[in-house]
Amino acid sequence: MHIVFSSKQKDIIRRPFNYELEVNEGTPRSGKTTAGHFRYARYLIESEDENHLVSAYNQEQAYRLFIDGDGTGLMHIFDGNCQIRHDEHGDHLLIETPKGTKRVYYKGGGKVNSVGAITGMSLGSVVFCEINLLHMDFIQECFRRTWAAKLRYHLADLNPPAPQHPVIKEVFDVQNTRWTHWTMDDNPILTEKRKKDIITSLKKNPYLYKRDVLGQRVMPQGVIYGLFDMERNIKDSLFGEPIEMYFTADGGQSDATSMSCNIVTRLRENGKVTFRLNRVAHYYHSGAETGQIKAMSTYATELKQFIEWCTKKYQLRYTDVWVDPACKSLREELHKIGIMTRKAMNNAHDVNSKSKGIEVGIERGQNIISDGRFVLVNHSEEEYDHYHFLKEIGLYSRDDKGKPIDKDNHAMDEFRYSVNVFVTRYINFI
Incomplete structure (x- = not known):
């Protein structure tokens, strides 16, 4: 060479x-x-x-x-x-x-x-x-x-x-x-x-410009989920009684395809029943990053294998597979091999007193991270670990106009979908 x-x-x-x-x-x-x-x-x-x-x-x-x-x-x-x-x-x-x-x-x-x-x-x-x-x-x-x-x-x-x-x-x-x-x-x-x-491309975001162009150590003010704590929000086992398993996914061919396995657990704390969203496993593949572009049928097959791996490991039946509504071809391929899907709650029409659209989902994610209701749960195998989630959560940030940058966000998007399901079904304060 x-x-x-x-x-x-x-x-x-x-x-x-x-x-x-x-x-x-x-x-x-x-x-x-x-x-x-x-x-x-x-x-x-x-x-x-x-x-x-x-x-x-x-x-x-x-x-x-x-x-x-x-x-x-x-x-x-x-x-x-x-x-x-x-x-x-x-x-x-x-x-x-x-x-x-x-x-x-x-x-x-x-x-x-x-x-x-x-x-x-x-x-x-x-x-x-x-x-x-x-x-x-x-x-x-x-x-x-x-x-x-x-x-x-x-x-x-x-x-x-x-x-x-x-x-x-x-x-x-x-x-x-x-x-x-x-x-x-x-x-x-x-x-x-x-x-x-x-x-x-990076000048739009002062945080990424200082970090990825100047190479400076900077406080992550621009990082959307900056409150995520590598100690507090990562655990080595599930806590509480598992009551539901579901999957959320975002897909693409040159962009990354990302699917997470999520388990909701019920805990009794200080005499009150609370719920926790546990992200327990992650499938991730990027055609742009690896140089290996896969057909949607291949992604569907690999996602089915991921779902089967999770259900066998955690001995739970899943309720739903939520997929980004824009990923029509991925949904169709999953349906062909027996995996029925639902359109993910992508916040397209959400409005609350302080925010609208994806900002509603982001705010929900920030809230459950900060109060400890969201955790990554490690498993002993290296397959389907949280490497790509951790990389994205440290990069997902806003531009100089305060808008979330449409980059480094494929796991972040399906994370938001998983949060929307959790909050809608189990939390009534957001």
Whole structure:
């Protein structure tokens, strides 16, 4: 492969390994991950330790972001000298280097029980992809797993988080850290025209402009669901008595197709009966993001499999499948294979005393998030997890006129549909 590196990428790749944690933080499409691929490949050649780890929110992302890396990941850099293997510690890339065989395991670290996947392992190094999405217990355990390394090394990358994000105080500020800032100007493959187009589209939103163009850590005033709390609104099990399961979906071919499984539970708190909306699983596929465009019939088949997976796992019968009314072809394909659907409550005609249209649904979502009635519930499997929901909820925001931006919102739209069902059926205060 022939790759042109920017001066910053070359500097990153050639630096000595004299820091135990290196952090590449900056805008999307800044070239930081590609530099990380080659930097880490250099480390693996120099290291004498055998076992290493690449981590991301889930195993699929760890493989996609760093093992494959869209053509520049480790499996391509070491092409001809590596192969995918599996042993008692899990899936890994087995690499032959001048200093011996290296095993690079790739695992998910986004959940509290992710720690179990690395307990007992002795590692020379760890790569943290999108470290701000990983569970803090997992991150801290990774640092403990490398205490005995001969050349101890950790590499993290992330887009700018909020200034108060715990990873800054609890990881970056306490380790022997070298931090590097990245912007689009550091990526040699982006043309001036492309950069100008990105800047023009993001200028409508001050939050996204500062974060994704300037690479600044900014308070998420413009983020619509900014009150979502990674601790308070994420749980590891259902609480209360399950009383209904239903599905909501938004679809597209080049755009993302998103479907969530939602379970309503009933709880008795302080002598009162309350209800909670639990988002327990998520199907998500983006043709634009993956480069793989699927037919609507394929989406329908995969969504049916998702529904069957959820009903088997949670041992519940579902009541309804709500699909965006605009997704007529997806609804028709689902009907053909025996999945009856209803038109999702999309707030098209909703009006209340303070808002109208989708703002009604957004307000409902904000309310149930802030009072703890909405939670993400993790499950032990990595299939159908909440990775894409968490990415979107951190990006879904308003433009400079206060209007929700029609971007990064496919999971957000079907989340709003699920909230509308929940509020209409179980809550009478909105």
